[in-house]
Amino acid sequence: MFKYKLISMIIFSLAGILCAQDNLSIIRDIRVKGNRFIKEREVLAAVESRKGDxxxxxSLQDDIQAIYKLGHFNDVTLDVEEIDGVDDDQKPGIIVTFIVSEKKIIKTIKIIGNKKISRSKILSEIGSQKRESFDEGQMLLDVQTIESMYRDKGYTSVSVEPYTAVDEKTSKQIITFYVNEGNRMLIKKVTVQGTSAYSERRIRRKMKTRRKKVFKEETLNEDIKKLYDFYRNKGYINVHISKPVVESNEEKTELFVTLTIDEGRRYRVGEITFEGNEIFELDELRKTVSLKKDKIFKQEKLDETLQEIQGLYADKGYLRMRIKTSQITDEEKGIVDFNFSIIEDGLVYVDRIYVEGNTYTKEHVIRREIILKEGEAFSARKVRRSMEKIMNLGFLDDVQIDIQQPEDxxxxDVVFEVREGKPGMLTAGAGFSSVDGLLGTLQVSHINLFGTARRINLMWEFGERRQSYDLSFTEPWFMNRPVSLGLNVFDITRKRQFADDFSxxxxxxxxxxxxxxPRLTDRLSLSFAYGFKQIRVFDVDSEWADRPDNDPLKITAKTTNSSSLTSSIAYDTRDNIFDPTRGHYGKLSVTVSGGPFGGDVxxxxxxxxxxxHITTFWKFVLSLSGRVGYVESFAPSNDExxxxxxYYVGGGESIRGYDYRGEIGPPEGGKLMSVFNAEYGFPLVQEYKRTILQFAIFADVGGxxxxADDLTLKIGTPLDYMKSGxxxxxxxxxxVFPIRLDWGYGLNHRPGEDLSQFYFTIGNVF
Structure with a gap:
């Protein structure tokens, strides 16, 4: 409701002034009249016009709307007054006055008649609040809110009457809600009539509307929808559920709910035909069909088919295509045929691509992950992949897509709307594992340094058996090219287990x-890493140091230098590299140490x-992984x-349920290894699109x-057999800091070995 009062005489005189002064008059002052409880500065803060404009x-009309939207006023009018210039050089001006009529301020809210729900609970749920502006519309919504609160507790006959009064001393509003609670009514009986294919009991078990429960109309409506879905997924295309009958006893204490179902005939799928398709051949369209001929009709399969067809066209840019589905039923034979009539509209091209929601991250950091380009045909596949790549940056909590079609x-226009997470992290913690004992960790990391997606990480681990630090830096786009640059330095000291000697x-x-x-394509990448490390062995137990030189179990205290180059090629189709739910990953790497690179090894x-990785149902993800490795020395080095x-197999990163060394394979390590892992996990805690906490069960096997001559695929207790856990x-x-807490139970232990192990591990198995 707006009332604009512009004084005619002033308007005409202003018009003359504006014409004489090149249609420009300056606002000399802005004032507010009529306000009593609302401060003038709050009103002026809402308007865009300023002195000197x-x-x-x-602009003044927009200001009136802005004032009205504050919600404090019943009426807003405008007065414009002309004033003379101060001198000959200064233009005459105007004074703008906003005349407001305030809504009354709520002095108090009274609740009368409530016994089952406290006053404080009611006040916390309603929109009207003490010391705020009174709004009659909001008061009526509050009535509905209070009644809904009572109905949720079973008081279905509740009624609430609102009354208003004005305090004579303060002119403030007093609101009173009179509550007639009525009797609490629970459901006495739910009756389902007309069922023949399924028992009444089975149908009732699918409903949340049950005996001794509070009746809720929205819950009953959800139940009816659920029953429609149930029947249609069992082949009953023409099932019909009549409007439910809800009755109460004379005392208004019990409710009786009756549903009448006309199941109709059960149908199987017959012929499936297409028409109107020119972009895709029939064979391509048939691949999208989830319905199977001669199988019982399922509504969910029909819905999947329609989604697949629409997705197929969306991948090619045909966003405006439509599908008309016709079903022809043969009631006598119980067969239903489907015809999909496709209306193919023209291609939709990408006009502009926008990135919104980023306040810290630089826009080009997100844009370079978008494979969809302006000017090309729209592609749903490219949009999905772009969203995956953006999430794989690791520092965003969510990304949403908005497709906006202007007049053309x-x-x-395609808008990628991101929600930024917390890229910096200071983490301190402690854990216990069967190998390293009590272990403390302190980590400082940032995975979006200066908003550029650069990563830096410093981690310090300290414990009785392990002390280490690790500093790493990653530039994902070196010299603005799709090439990553990584730098890393480390220092790790550990007490090592050998055979059954823990230290x-x-x-x-x-x-x-x-x-x-270098990233060759969106999925294919190469890697070349030069590494240098010094390995020092000291404090060797005499049991191993004093053995003969030809004994493979002899350990010699010494220092060696390794200079190596590791080359690898990887192919990755995972949807999320941190928490994959689908896709696969493959990598082949070869490390060469010594030779032309120098060093002692x-x-x-x-x-x-x-x-x-594959999602089986809901958010349960099955993950399978395997790795095979081989190592061989060349002159002048030998096996020692x-x-x-x-390779040492066992422990939290390979076969769980066993020690890291000494229980699988030769005690001095193997030249050949193979490890296979299976995990079945589901999220316990999620935030937006990111899993925070996950539970998993697992099975491992390897050796x-x-x-290579000693290789066997047998599983058993001998050291050279594969073992499982x-x-x-x-x-x-x-x-940046994935933590796993695992308990593993070995299935192929020898006598005297611990049957289970607990592991505290940083990093992922997959």
Whole structure:
């Protein structure tokens, strides 16, 4: 409601002035009249016009609307007054006055007649509040809110009457809600009539509207929809449920609910035909059909088919296509045929691409992950992949897509709306594992340094058996090209287990690496990493140090330098690299140490690994992974020199339920290894699109062998056999600090070995 009062005489005189002064008059002052409880500064803060601005009727009209939207006023009018210039050089001006009529302020809200719901509870739910402006419309909504609160508790006959009065001393509003609670009524009986294919009991079990429950109309409506879905997914296309009958007893204490169902005939799927399609061949369209001929009709399969067809066209840019579905039923035979008539409208092209919601992240950081380009045909597949790539940056909580079509129906604007997370993190924690004992961690990381997606991470681990620090930096777009640059330095000191000796020797690894990773395509990437590390072995237990030189279990205290180049190629179709729900990942890497790269250790080490992820139902994800590796020395090194590069299978990163060393494969490590893992997990806590906490069950199997000739696929207790384990765990999912707490139970232990292990691990198995 707006009332604009512009004084005619002033308007005419202003018009003359404006014409004489090049149609420009300056606002000399802005005032507010009529306000009593609302401060003038609050009103003036809402308007755009300011002293010194040129007069604009359109701007003043917008200001009136802005004042009205404050919600404090019943009426807003405008008065414009001309004033003379101060001197000959100064233009005459105007004074703008906004005349307001305030809504009354609520002095108090009274609730009378309430016994079952407290006054404080009611006041916390309604919109009208003490010391705020009175709004009659809001008061009527409050009546509905109070009645809804009572109905949720079973008081279906509740009634609420609102009354208003004005306090004579303060002129403020007093609101009174008179509540007639009535009797509490629970459902006495739910009756389902007309069922023949399924028992009444089975139908009732699918409903939330049940005996001894509070009756809620919205719940009953949801039940009816659920029953329609149930019957239509069982082949009953023409099922009909009559309007439910809800009756009460004379005392108004019990309710009786009756549903009448006309099931109709059950149908099987017959012929499926298409017409109107020119963009796609019939064979391509038939691949989208989830309905199977001669099978019982399922509504959900029909819905899936329609979505697949629409998705097929959307991938090609045909956003305006439509599908008319015709079903022809043969009641005598119980067959239903479907015809999909496709109306193919023209292509929709991408006009502009916008990025919104980023306040810290630089826009180009997000834009370079978008594979959809302006001017090309719209592609739903490219939009989905772009959203996945944006989420894979790791520092965004959510990304949504908005497709806006302006007047030109053949073009569309695409808006990527992101929600930024917390890119910086200071983490401190403690954990316990069977291998490292009590372990403390302190980590400082930032995965979006200066809003550029650069990553820096410093982690310090400290405990009785392990002390380490690790500093890394990653530039994802080196020199503004799709090439990653990584730098890393580390220093790790550990008490090492060997065979059944829990503290056979100490080992210190320190060094660094530099890595370049060109991305050839959206899915295919290469990596080249040069690394140098110094390995020092000391405090060797005499049981291992004093053995003969030809004994494979002899450990010698020494220091060696390793200089190596690791080359790898990877192919990745996972939807989310931190928490995949579908897709696969494969990687082949080869490390060459020594030779032309120098150092004391000469070997080559190929490793092949892969993983596969699929969502089975709801958010339950099955993940499978496997890796196979081999290592071999070359002159002048021998097997003793590559002692630290051999494979040790067991522990939290391979076969859970066993020690890291000594229970699977040869005690001195194997040249060949294979490990296979399966996990079935589901989220416990999610925020937007990101999983925070996950529960998983797992099964592992694998082994290590001295040479390829010793390889066996048998599973059992001997050291050279493969071994298996099962267990469960909790995952704390973060892009920079994923933590796994696992309990594993080994299925192939030898006598005397611990049957289970607990693991505190940083990193992902997959």
């Amino acid at each position: 040129y007069y604009s009727l359109k 129906m053949d073009r569309a 056979a020797y100490q080992e210190r690894n320190r060094g660094g690496s530099v890595q370049l990773g 000469h070997f080559y080490k190929p490793i092949m690994r892969g993983s596969y 020199d590559i002692f630290f590069e051999k 290590a062998w001295r040479t 099962v267990g469960f765990g909790i995952r704390f999912k973060t892009p």
